[in-house]
Amino acid sequence: MKTKKGAAISIATMVSPVTLWMAFFIAIPLLYVAVMSFCGTDENYNVVFRLTLENYRRLLDPSYLQIYMQSILIAFLTTAFCILLGYPFAFLIARTKSRKKALLYMLVIIPFWTNSLIRIYGWRTFLSASGMLNTLLMKLNLIDTQIDFLYNIGTTVFGMVYCLFPFMILPLYTAIEKLDINLLEASSDLGARGASTFFHIILPLTASGIFSGSIMVFIPALGYFFVADILGGGNSDVIGNLIERQFQSGNNWPLGAALSMILIGITLLLVKLYQKCGGDMESLGV
Amino acid sequence: MKKLKMGFCLLLAALTTASLSACGGNSQSSDSTGSAGELNIFVWTEYVPDSVIEQFEEETGIKVNVSTYSSNEDMLAKVKSEGEGTYDIVQPTDYMVEQMISQGLLQELDQSKLTNLSNIGESYLNPSYDPGNVYSVPYQGGAAAIAVNTSKVPSGTITSYADLFDSQYANSMVVLDDFRAIIGMAAKSLGYSMSETDPDKLAEISERLLSLKDNIKLYDSDSPKSALISGDCYLGVIWSAEIALAMDENPDIEIVYPSEGAYLFMDNWCVTKGAKNYDQAMEFINYMLKPETAQMVMQEYPYLNPNTTALEGMEDDYKNNTAKNPPAEDIAKGEYIKNLDTDTLAIYDQMWTELKK
Amino acid sequence: MVRTQKRKLKKGLGVGYCALIYLFLFLPIAVIITNSFNATTSKPYMTWKGFTFDWYIKLFDNSALLDSFGNTILIAVCSTVLATCIGTLAAVGMYRYRFRGKGVIDALLYIPVVIPEIVLGIALLTLFAKTSIPRGILSLVLAHTTFSIPFVVFNIRARLTGYDNSVEEASMDLGAGKVETFFRITVPILAPAIGGGALLAFTLSIDDVIISYFTNGQTKTFPLKVMESIKSGVSPDVNALSTLILAGTTLLVILTQSNLFKRRK
Numbered sequence: 001m002k003t004k005k006g007a008a009i010s011i012a013t014m015v016s017p018v019t020l021w022m023a024f025f026i027a028i029p030l031l032y033v034a035v036m037s038f039c040g041t042d043e044n045y046n047v048v049f050r051l052t053l054e055n056y057r058r059l060l061d062p063s064y065l066q067i068y069m070q071s072i073l074i075a076f077l078t079t080a081f082c083i084l085l086g087y088p089f090a091f092l093i094a095r096t097k098s099r100k101k102a103l104l105y106m107l108v109i110i111p112f113w114t115n116s117l118i119r120i121y122g123w124r125t126f127l128s129a130s131g132m133l134n135t136l137l138m139k140l141n142l143i144d145t146q147i148d149f150l151y152n153i154g155t156t157v158f159g160m161v162y163c164l165f166p167f168m169i170l171p172l173y174t175a176i177e178k179l180d181i182n183l184l185e186a187s188s189d190l191g192a193r194g195a196s197t198f199f200h201i202i203l204p205l206t207a208s209g210i211f212s213g214s215i216m217v218f219i220p221a222l223g224y225f226f227v228a229d230i231l232g233g234g235n236s237d238v239i240g241n242l243i244e245r246q247f248q249s250g251n252n253w254p255l256g257a258a259l260s261m262i263l264i265g266i267t268l269l270l271v272k273l274y275q276k277c278g279g280d281m282e283s284l285g286v
Numbered sequence: 287m288k289k290l291k292m293g294f295c296l297l298l299a300a301l302t303t304a305s306l307s308a309c310g311g312n313s314q315s316s317d318s319t320g321s322a323g324e325l326n327i328f329v330w331t332e333y334v335p336d337s338v339i340e341q342f343e344e345e346t347g348i349k350v351n352v353s354t355y356s357s358n359e360d361m362l363a364k365v366k367s368e369g370e371g372t373y374d375i376v377q378p379t380d381y382m383v384e385q386m387i388s389q390g391l392l393q394e395l396d397q398s399k400l401t402n403l404s405n406i407g408e409s410y411l412n413p414s415y416d417p418g419n420v421y422s423v424p425y426q427g428g429a430a431a432i433a434v435n436t437s438k439v440p441s442g443t444i445t446s447y448a449d450l451f452d453s454q455y456a457n458s459m460v461v462l463d464d465f466r467a468i469i470g471m472a473a474k475s476l477g478y479s480m481s482e483t484d485p486d487k488l489a490e491i492s493e494r495l496l497s498l499k500d501n502i503k504l505y506d507s508d509s510p511k512s513a514l515i516s517g518d519c520y521l522g523v524i525w526s527a528e529i530a531l532a533m534d535e536n537p538d539i540e541i542v543y544p545s546e547g548a549y550l551f552m553d554n555w556c557v558t559k560g561a562k563n564y565d566q567a568m569e570f571i572n573y574m575l576k577p578e579t580a581q582m583v584m585q586e587y588p589y590l591n592p593n594t595t596a597l598e599g600m601e602d603d604y605k606n607n608t609a610k611n612p613p614a615e616d617i618a619k620g621e622y623i624k625n626l627d628t629d630t631l632a633i634y635d636q637m638w639t640e641l642k643k
Numbered sequence: 644m645v646r647t648q649k650r651k652l653k654k655g656l657g658v659g660y661c662a663l664i665y666l667f668l669f670l671p672i673a674v675i676i677t678n679s680f681n682a683t684t685s686k687p688y689m690t691w692k693g694f695t696f697d698w699y700i701k702l703f704d705n706s707a708l709l710d711s712f713g714n715t716i717l718i719a720v721c722s723t724v725l726a727t728c729i730g731t732l733a734a735v736g737m738y739r740y741r742f743r744g745k746g747v748i749d750a751l752l753y754i755p756v757v758i759p760e761i762v763l764g765i766a767l768l769t770l771f772a773k774t775s776i777p778r779g780i781l782s783l784v785l786a787h788t789t790f791s792i793p794f795v796v797f798n799i800r801a802r803l804t805g806y807d808n809s810v811e812e813a814s815m816d817l818g819a820g821k822v823e824t825f826f827r828i829t830v831p832i833l834a835p836a837i838g839g840g841a842l843l844a845f846t847l848s849i850d851d852v853i854i855s856y857f858t859n860g861q862t863k864t865f866p867l868k869v870m871e872s873i874k875s876g877v878s879p880d881v882n883a884l885s886t887l888i889l890a891g892t893t894l895l896v897i898l899t900q901s902n903l904f905k906r907r908k
Binding site for chain 3: 006007010011013014015017018019021022023025026027028029030032033036085088089092093104106107108110111112113114115116117118119120121122123125126128130132162165215219220222223224225226230240243244247253256257260263264267271281282284
Binding site: 146 | 366
């Protein structure tokens with residue numbers, strides 16, 4: 001059964017379904033989007049196939065560039081907060097000697113089985129001017145008038161951090177769990193203090209977790225338009241909002257396609273950066 | 287291994303039960319209805335009461351599937367990108383009716399089936415965007431007026447769109463997520479038309495629009511009253527009925543029709559080209575033209591209603607409520623928007639993007 | 644003495660910090676569950692008007708909501724099955740054999756994982772619009788399968804390292820055909836990995852918002868129905884349904900996990 005022909009048939013049967021599927025549903029649509037980004041529209045908003053650079057010219061306008069910068073800033077802040085808040089948490093859970101470790105891990109995942117939209121809405125209700133937080137703070141006499149928590153960039157970042165938190169925790173958890181305790185003991189035996197051990201041993205060894213977590217947080221944060229809509233109030237558009245608008249009310253698919261190409265470009269840059277830093281593609285998405 | 291298998295079987299069983307019960311729930315309701323066919327309607331959010339649809343379903347046996355949108359442009363985008371006939375009925379606003387007619391997206395209405403059309407006031411029939419009501423029948427309309435929470439801003443301080451541009455109102459307003467309405471407001475505050483095309487004037491409007499940016503806290507076309515009711519915003523430029531509903535919940539809130547003249551709109555029932563359920567669609571539209579139906583609609587979504595028979599039958603405090611029943615002089619001052627050419631639209635789109643970043 | 648005190652302080656801080664993070668994660672869930680008992684009846688359903696179980700009963704009258712949930716389950720099951728079959732074959736095939744073009748397929752598989760969902764969403768919308776594939780359950784199943792396949796493949800591939808195919812060879816030496824060997828030997832051995840991939844695919848499908856938003860046509864899935872409700876004010880029956888789903892999935896996990904716990908002891 002080890003004939004070349006037999007092997008060829010095996011390969012064909014096993015791999016052709018996925019190849020055909022990916023070609024038809026990923027490669028071809030993306031190619032079409034790329035082509036469409038060079039097209040225009042007529043007065044009836046139908047796509048017209050005369051190649052033009054008009055869309056890209058519009059999108060490289062300073063006003064659009066500012067929006068990209070803002071979106072990247074939001075994504076950056078989201079990632080930063082995920083790392084700062086998530087690392088200690090992942091560390092404590094991963095290295096706990098408690099018997100309930102599996103339970104603790106599960107408790108991180110369980111909230112994410114509830115629909116993410118309704119949880120974001122839950123935050124909106126909670127943070128609203130007449131919501132529970134303001135009511136509580138006023139009852140405790142900590143504030144006189146309500147605080148405006150909602151509808152600014154900060155709320156959008158907050159919402160993104162909330163949604164993307166597990167994507168940072170899970171890779172961190174995996175990386176931290178693999179830490180050999182002997183290394184830590186050896187380090188303290190050799191006289192290193194806690195902080196030194198952390199920066200010279202723990203951090204470098206868990207860096208892969210930080211990198212893959214960062215990619216899995218940063219890239220989606222550029223596209224999560226519904227968080228910016230629900231919590232940001234429409235003031236803190238991310239690139240995803242721009243794209244969504246062109247495919248809905250803007251009625252300008254080619255412009256939306258061009259925006260998508262720009263977003264893909266940013267994504268590829270980040271992935272290249274990730275690989276340069278020694279990031280492992282295998283650890284993404286698992 | 288066995289235990290895992292057991293676990294997965296449990297999971298599968300639970301899921302099958304869940305989907306069966308969900309489907310079972312539907313088939314129960316669709317056994318009694320759906321015998322006279324189906325109808326797919328695509329309407330504005332917060333515009334057609336569930337109770338009206340349910341009553342229609344019970345009386346006729348037609349099952350109604352509802353999808354919603356919150357801007358004409360969104361509706362146009364969906365109608366064009368979905369297959370023909372995905373939606374039977376749509377609710378375009380005046381200027382959008384004109385556009386959809388020119389793009390060949392609408393079907394002619396069989397007026398012989400619209401026996402209740404006589405309930406609509408004469409002045410609302412035969413509009414400029416659809417002479418003879420060949421493709422459309424008016425539903426409800428109104429204005430994009432100003433909402434003021436008088437506990438924060440004393441009554442009478444604000445009388446015009448221009449007043450809203452004052453920097454003391456920073457981070458206080460909820461406005462419609464509708465570029466024609468808000469750009470139109472900026473134009474009106476300068477004394478220009480809401481469908482301005484002159485490039486110099488547009489540059490002025492653009493600057494004016496951007497000066498409003500800091501005052502806007504939230505863009506919401508779906509349920510803008512929520513922000514006013516919750517207190518997250520104390521000023522708003524939103525649909526008149528939304529202001530009316532906010533006023534019901536919070537008596538501090540007042541409506542102000544801008545002195546420059548408000549953004550006006552009239553929404554219409556239309557049937558799409560290629561609609562699969564034409565007869566059911568006509569039955570539905572005729573049903574909506576009944577005075578009793580119109581009254582039910584006005585109770586829940588108090589907009590300007592062209593059904594004069596229905597309006598006459600409403601209580602006095604409804605008729606005297608300036609938010610629910612916009613006064614004639616304010617309507618006379620207002621302006622309906624017109625369609626724009628592609629190049630001008632691109633400029634408007636650019637302005638809007640600048641504002642929202 | 645100081646050392647143990649220091650250690651206790653550290654431990655206390657650690658526990659405190661974790662508790663805060665858990666609070667952060669669970670707070671909106673608490674809000675949702677609480678609001679499912681809200682006796683309010685008027686839009687936008689924001690003010691608390693008393694405690695009631697009514698909405699749990701009214702939920703079963705809301706056929707649009709139940710429909711959307713049924714759709715979500717149906718789409719999730721179909722897309723999971725499809726993605727698992729295609730993905731398992733692909734993962735084993737790519738692990739076992741070397742052939743030209745493997746790198747290309749690999750790259751194609753990474754695309755849905757790495758690019759933002761909105762790009763995939765509009766690309767699929769464009770495809771469906773151009774090829775007139777009916778927008779609805781079909782397009783949603785196709786879309787969900789597309790983004791699930793890579794996760795299945797990667798999950799299985801991760802567990803394939805060090806896979807010993809001597810059992811398979813033995814099976815074939817004993818006369819079993821390739822297909823028989825695959826289904827009777829390979830699949831059972833890989834069952835945990837396949838199960839893990841399937842579970843991941845299922846989870847992704849159930850909560851998908853962005854891709855479904857562009858490819859759904861008129862069909863409502865549960866997340867899209869929630870999105871619609873958010874626009875006009877979420878009525879407590881949506882909260883009730885979400886609470887029930889959460890309770891159900893938690894229960895399932897406890898049942899399956901307790902099996903595993905027992906095994907360990």
